[in-house]
Amino acid sequence: MLRDIDPGYADDEVLRMLREEVEEVARDVVRPAGKELDAMDDHSGLADPDSRYFEVMDAIHEVVPRSSFLPEEFGGDGMSGKEFHTVMETLGWGSPGLAMGFAVDVMPPLFAAVTFDDDLREDYVEPWLSGDSHHQGCWGVTEPRHGSETLMIDSLLKDGAEGVPPPDVTAEKDGDQYVVDGAKASWVTAGPMSTHCALHVDIDAAEGSHGGLCLVPLDSDGVTQGEPIDKIGQRDCPQGDLAFDSVRIPEQNMIMTPEILNPDTGLVSFDQLLCFTSCGMAAVSAGLARAAFEEALDYAREREQAGKPIAEHQAVKLDLYEMFEKVETARAYSRRVTEHVWSRTLESFEFDASHPHALAAQIYCKRTAFEVAHKAVQIHGGNGITRDYPVEKMFRDSRVKLIEDGTLDVLGLEAGTGVVDGY
Ligand SMILES: Cc1cc2nc3c(=O)[nH]c(=O)nc-3n(C[C@H](O)[C@H](O)[C@H](O)COP(=O)(O)OP(=O)(O)OC[C@H]3O[C@@H](n4cnc5c(N)ncnc54)[C@H](O)[C@@H]3O)c2cc1C
Structure with missing residues (x-):
C-alpha cells in the first residue's frame, strides 16, 4: 500500500x-x-x-x-x-x-x-x-491598469524602471481621516461578498507617491462591490471589482506606511508577504494535482478496453506513473518551502525567507496541477470532457491557477532575477 x-x-x-x-x-x-x-x-x-x-x-x-x-x-x-x-x-x-x-x-x-x-x-x-463566515475578508492589490507589474518587485527595478508603479487607488490625508478614491480590478477574490478589505493604496499622491495598505470596511459610504465575474474555472469562488468614491476611514486604519513596506527597515516587506501567498498557492495546487491523479487512477482501474482495465495498458500505466511522480515532487517541494518560509518568518521573526524558492514552489505546483489535470481528462476519454466526471472541473480550475496570483511567466521572471543575482 x-x-x-x-x-x-x-x-x-x-x-x-x-x-x-x-x-x-x-x-x-x-x-x-x-x-x-x-x-x-x-x-x-x-x-x-x-x-x-x-x-x-x-x-x-x-x-x-x-x-x-x-x-x-x-x-x-x-x-x-x-x-x-x-x-x-x-x-x-x-x-x-x-x-x-x-x-x-x-x-x-x-x-x-x-x-x-x-x-x-x-x-x-x-x-x-x-463572527460567522458572512464576515469575510479580501485583499485588493491589482487594478485595471496594474496587473502583473504589481508582482515584479525585483525585476522592474532591475530593468531600469523605478520599481512597481504606485496604485491608482489613492488615500489623501484629511484631518484624522484618510479619503480613499479609485478602483481595484475585477479580480479581487471574494470581493463581491466581503465585509472588509486589506487595500493597497497610494498615499498622498500629490506630494509624491508612497505605497500603503489600509483596512476598509466595505459597508462604508462610497464603496461599490461589483457582481461576481463569470469565468471558465474556479467558478465556485467569486471575483469582482471594488470601487471607492471619497470613502473615509480613520487614520489608524492606514496600517502599513511606506516604511513598513520597505525591505531596508527590516520590517515585513511585500516580498515576504508574497512568500506566504506563494506557499498557499503551491499547497492548494499540489492538492488539486493529487485530486486529478486519484480520479484518473480510479477510472483507469475500472474502465476496460481490449479485454483489460486501461491502467494495464502500458501507455496509460506510464501516464499514471508520470502523474504520480509530479504529484509527489510538487507536494514534497511545496512542503519544504512552506516549512522554510514559516521558520524564517513566523518562527524566527527574521523575515528573510527566500522569495525565489517560494515563487518556484508556486510555479512548479501550478504547472503540475495543470499538466496532471490535463492528463486526467485524457485518461477519461470522452467521459473526461463531460460534467459527469470531476476531472472536467479540475481541468478548468487548474487553467485558472496559471493566471491567479501571477502568471507563470511573470512569476518566473521575478524569481529569475533573484536567482541570477543571488545564487
Ligand atoms: C482567479 C483569480 C483570483 C485573483 N485574486 C486576486 C485578489 O484576490 N486580489 C487581487 O488584487 N488580484 C487578484 N487576481 C489578479 C491577478 O493577480 C492578476 O490577474 C495577475 O497578476 C495577472 O494580471 P492581469 O490579469 O492584469 O494580466 P496582465 O498583467 O495584463 O498580463 C497579460 C499577459 O502579459 C504577460 N506579461 C505582463 N507583464 C509581463 C512582463 N513584464 N514580461 C513578460 N510577460 C508579461 C502576462 O504573463 C500575461 O500573459 C486574481 C486573478 C485571478 C485569475
Missing part, C-alpha cells in the same frame, strides 16, 4: 488527525458544494447571503478555527508551516476555488493584528474571530 512517505507528516499524530478531519470536510462538504456552485447558471447568486459558499466556510471553520490562522504573537492560536500546508493542500484537493476564498479571508484581520493596536483589534480581529 503506497502511503505518505514524509515522516514529518505521516508519523505525526496531530498532523494525521488534522488531515483526516479536513479531508472529511473537503470530501463531504467542499467538493460537492464546489460542484453545485460551479454549475450555477446565474453566477451573481454566488455571493448572495444564502449562497452555499458560506455554508462551506462555516464547515471548514469547524475543523480549522480562524484563530489558528493568527500567530500566537498576534493573539491567535498559531499554526505551524506543516499544519498550514496540510490544511491548504487538503482543501485544494476538495476544491481549489473555495480553498482560496477561505485563505484570503484572513488578510484584513491579520494586518490588523500585526499592528498590536487595541482599537484595530477590537474593530477587526475580535468580530472576525467570533
Whole structure:
C-alpha cells in the first residue's frame, strides 16, 4: 500500500488527525458544494447571503478555527508551516476555488493584528474571530491598469524602471481621516461578498507617491462591490471589482506606511508577504494535482478496453506513473518551502525567507496541477470532457491557477532575477 512517505507528516499524530478531519470536510462538504456552485447558471447568486459558499466556510471553520490562522504573537492560536500546508493542500484537493476564498479571508484581520493596536483589534480581529463566515475578508492589490507589474518587485527595478508603479487607488490625508478614491480590478477574490478589505493604496499622491495598505470596511459610504465575474474555472469562488468614491476611514486604519513596506527597515516587506501567498498557492495546487491523479487512477482501474482495465495498458500505466511522480515532487517541494518560509518568518521573526524558492514552489505546483489535470481528462476519454466526471472541473480550475496570483511567466521572471543575482 503506497502511503505518505514524509515522516514529518505521516508519523505525526496531530498532523494525521488534522488531515483526516479536513479531508472529511473537503470530501463531504467542499467538493460537492464546489460542484453545485460551479454549475450555477446565474453566477451573481454566488455571493448572495444564502449562497452555499458560506455554508462551506462555516464547515471548514469547524475543523480549522480562524484563530489558528493568527500567530500566537498576534493573539491567535498559531499554526505551524506543516499544519498550514496540510490544511491548504487538503482543501485544494476538495476544491481549489473555495480553498482560496477561505485563505484570503484572513488578510484584513491579520494586518490588523500585526499592528498590536487595541482599537484595530477590537474593530477587526475580535468580530472576525467570533463572527460567522458572512464576515469575510479580501485583499485588493491589482487594478485595471496594474496587473502583473504589481508582482515584479525585483525585476522592474532591475530593468531600469523605478520599481512597481504606485496604485491608482489613492488615500489623501484629511484631518484624522484618510479619503480613499479609485478602483481595484475585477479580480479581487471574494470581493463581491466581503465585509472588509486589506487595500493597497497610494498615499498622498500629490506630494509624491508612497505605497500603503489600509483596512476598509466595505459597508462604508462610497464603496461599490461589483457582481461576481463569470469565468471558465474556479467558478465556485467569486471575483469582482471594488470601487471607492471619497470613502473615509480613520487614520489608524492606514496600517502599513511606506516604511513598513520597505525591505531596508527590516520590517515585513511585500516580498515576504508574497512568500506566504506563494506557499498557499503551491499547497492548494499540489492538492488539486493529487485530486486529478486519484480520479484518473480510479477510472483507469475500472474502465476496460481490449479485454483489460486501461491502467494495464502500458501507455496509460506510464501516464499514471508520470502523474504520480509530479504529484509527489510538487507536494514534497511545496512542503519544504512552506516549512522554510514559516521558520524564517513566523518562527524566527527574521523575515528573510527566500522569495525565489517560494515563487518556484508556486510555479512548479501550478504547472503540475495543470499538466496532471490535463492528463486526467485524457485518461477519461470522452467521459473526461463531460460534467459527469470531476476531472472536467479540475481541468478548468487548474487553467485558472496559471493566471491567479501571477502568471507563470511573470512569476518566473521575478524569481529569475533573484536567482541570477543571488545564487
Ligand atoms: C482567479 C483569480 C483570483 C485573483 N485574486 C486576486 C485578489 O484576490 N486580489 C487581487 O488584487 N488580484 C487578484 N487576481 C489578479 C491577478 O493577480 C492578476 O490577474 C495577475 O497578476 C495577472 O494580471 P492581469 O490579469 O492584469 O494580466 P496582465 O498583467 O495584463 O498580463 C497579460 C499577459 O502579459 C504577460 N506579461 C505582463 N507583464 C509581463 C512582463 N513584464 N514580461 C513578460 N510577460 C508579461 C502576462 O504573463 C500575461 O500573459 C486574481 C486573478 C485571478 C485569475
